[in-house]
Amino acid sequence: MMQLEIMLNGEPLSAEIASDALLVDVLRLNGFTGTKEGCGVGVCGVCTVLVNDLPVASCITLAALVEGSQIWTVEGLTAKDENLLNAFVEKEGMQCGICTPGQVVSCYALGLENPKANEEEIREYMSGNLCRCTGYVTITESVRQYLASK
Amino acid sequence: MIITRPTSVEAALEELADENSLAVGGGTSIGLMVKNRLIEPERLVSLNGIAALHGIEERGEGGFRLGAMTTLHELIHSPIVTASLPSLAFAAARVGNPRVRSVASIGGAIIHGDPRQDLPPVLLSLDAIAHVVGPRGGREIPLAEFFLGFMESAAEEDELVTQVTVPLRTGQRATYTRFTPGSEDDYPTVGVAVAGNLDNEGVITGAKIALGGVDATAILAHEAAEMLVGQRPSEGLFAEAAAVAAAAANPSDDQRGSEEYKRAMVAVWTRRSLARCLAL
Numbered sequence: 271m272m273q274l275e276i277m278l279n280g281e282p283l284s285a286e287i288a289s290d291a292l293l294v295d296v297l298r299l300n301g302f303t304g305t306k307e308g309c310g311v312g313v314c315g316v317c318t319v320l321v322n323d324l325p326v327a328s329c330i331t332l333a334a335l336v337e338g339s340q341i342w343t344v345e346g347l348t349a350k351d352e353n354l355l356n357a358f359v360e361k362e363g364m365q366c367g368i369c370t371p372g373q374v375v376s377c378y379a380l381g382l383e384n385p386k387a388n389e390e391e392i393r394e395y396m397s398g399n400l401c402r403c404t405g406y407v408t409i410t411e412s413v414r415q416y417l418a419s420k
Numbered sequence: 421m422i423i424t425r426p427t428s429v430e431a432a433l434e435e436l437a438d439e440n441s442l443a444v445g446g447g448t449s450i451g452l453m454v455k456n457r458l459i460e461p462e463r464l465v466s467l468n469g470i471a472a473l474h475g476i477e478e479r480g481e482g483g484f485r486l487g488a489m490t491t492l493h494e495l496i497h498s499p500i501v502t503a504s505l506p507s508l509a510f511a512a513a514r515v516g517n518p519r520v521r522s523v524a525s526i527g528g529a530i531i532h533g534d535p536r537q538d539l540p541p542v543l544l545s546l547d548a549i550a551h552v553v554g555p556r557g558g559r560e561i562p563l564a565e566f567f568l569g570f571m572e573s574a575a576e577e578d579e580l581v582t583q584v585t586v587p588l589r590t591g592q593r594a595t596y597t598r599f600t601p602g603s604e605d606d607y608p609t610v611g612v613a614v615a616g617n618l619d620n621e622g623v624i625t626g627a628k629i630a631l632g633g634v635d636a637t638a639i640l641a642h643e644a645a646e647m648l649v650g651q652r653p654s655e656g657l658f659a660e661a662a663a664v665a666a667a668a669a670n671p672s673d674d675q676r677g678s679e680e681y682k683r684a685m686v687a688v689w690t691r692r693s694l695a696r697c698l699a700l
Contacts, residue, residue: 312517332423334464
């Protein structure tokens with residue numbers, strides 16, 4: 271066991287964790303269940319969180335490696351920026367909802383990295399977040415609306 | 421397992437002297453291997469807090485220095501890399517997805533030694549050099565001598581890759597092409613990196629062809645590249661060299677294609693890559 275100190279959604283979090291604990295599990299055990307484990311191998315995007323403003327796959331990230339980092343999850347980002355969730359609601363950028371937390375976090379990350387992204391750049395960036403329902407049209411529209419709000 | 425975060429190369433080397441220690445960079449591969457119990461190290465030594473391992477520098481005649489912990493995200497967004505090492509920036513931008521590129525490092529890409537990765541063939545084509553330091557001192561290992569086998573490199577277990585340097589090659593053209601018939605975010609069935617120079621008369625004065633995904637390591641197709649030197653670019657020349665490159669490949673059957681298919685694809689994509697890179 272070891273002590274982990276991070277800033278989670280702008281608040282300090284101190285947690286006792288197993289040294290091989292994965293970030294996704296630490297977040298969920300501390301009540302942040304918006305972040306989910308999907309494929310478990312860093313491919314599907316469902317577990318996406320921000321670490322120091324960059325998207326990472328929390329399902330393959332050893333929590334101990336992000337000691338001292340700023341972590342933001344879907345809960346914190348949607349509370350911080352109401353345009354983010356509104357874009358997905360208004361453009362109906364979801365069906366079953368499983369992939370939605372990851373889509374929302376990646377959308378926010380794209381807003382930080384390339385807020386003027388064009389259609390092709392949006393699709394390329396978001397291509398790492400798999401959705402088996404929507405065909406991506408409404409997700410892309412949601413991202414476009416969010417970027418336009420920046 | 422314990423995880424430590426040394427802040428100097430010296431401190432990291434002391435910890436790595438213990439054979440049950442393993443250095444971890446971005447952790448995209450090691451995180452997965454630990455999760456799936458493929459490896460069970462007693463101690464993981466995180467390199468992320470070592471400032472000396474970070475940074476991208478342009479050093480004039482001395483070429484380029486890329487700290488081992490430089491992330492793919494940093495390579496993609498570096499004005500130095502995009503302007504002067506465009507095939508490296510292009511390849512980095514096509515690895516995995518943004519979540520991988522946020523943390524995966526150039527040092528990890530070479531020390532991991534997975535032959536399907538994109539950066540090794542590009543770095544081979546650019547004559548890159550791995551700088552390694554350990555208890556017996558430092559040494560420079562040309563990438564051409566670095567990859568020894570599947571996930572096996574010339575760096576010893578108690579050594580660290582501190583940086584990768586790329587020599588300055590004025591006027592060099594360089595491209596990377598990855599062929600992914602399944603999904604664009606898959607590993608390539610074959611990756612082809614080409615670098616070369618033409619003189620004022622349009623004669624090829626130097627060329628390197630490196631292949632990923634078609635042997636136990638990324639490989640240089642020496643014989644194919646040497647055929648180009650002293651010649652003027654032509655479709656016939658590129659097709660002949662591509663056939664020689666295909667004969668040098670040693671692919672194995674997997675879900676990305678049969679041995680025969682991959683060899684055929686080496687010929688096709690090497691020919692196209694040569695045309696993209698070196699045509700007049």
